[in-house]
Amino acid sequence: MASAGRPHKSDEEKELQGTFRQDRKRAIQAGGQPVTLLAQIPDPPERFADDLRAQYQWQYVCEELFNLGMLRPIMLDWIELYCAYLSDSFRFRELAEHEDWVVQFQNSDGQPTYEGITKYATLADKAFDKAQQTLKLLCLDPATVRKLSPVGPEKAKTKIQQLIDRAK
Helix, strand or coil: CCCCCCCCCCHHHHHHHCCCCHHHCCCECCCCCECCCCCCCCCCCHHHCCCHHHHHHHHHHHHHHHHCCCCCHHHHHHHHHHHHHHHHHHHHHHHHHHCCCEEEEECCCCCEEEEEECHHHHHHHHHHHHHHHHHHCCCCCHHHHHHHCCCCHHHHHHHHHHHHHHHC
């Protein structure tokens, strides 16, 4: 597949020709930060100290990106936000399981009018959607996004239970 326009000149070639400009240096990304990869997987943020779900998801996402050679310092804030949203989603789902997911609303005369889902179920869905949106902001290819996408509550619960059992 051919690209349109003139072929790209390297910075070294531009320096030799005397046309190099520092403000147009290609090695610098948007935001003025050079592309650097992390040498190791960082520990989860302190805010996840009591949250095993978020710790597990942090470790999982960072490990996958590290193994793909894509883990950069600039991504860590987004990964933290993603893990927090996902943890909230699972927490709200647990709260929704303690009460009925569907609530029957009634008229003043006691006749049922419509059914609606509980506030915890709504909050769980919104937090899950936010987690998915945050994952997409990392600008990863679709296959990686699918691989890192959160698992359903049942599978995540078993993984979390394994972590809890190991901690005991």
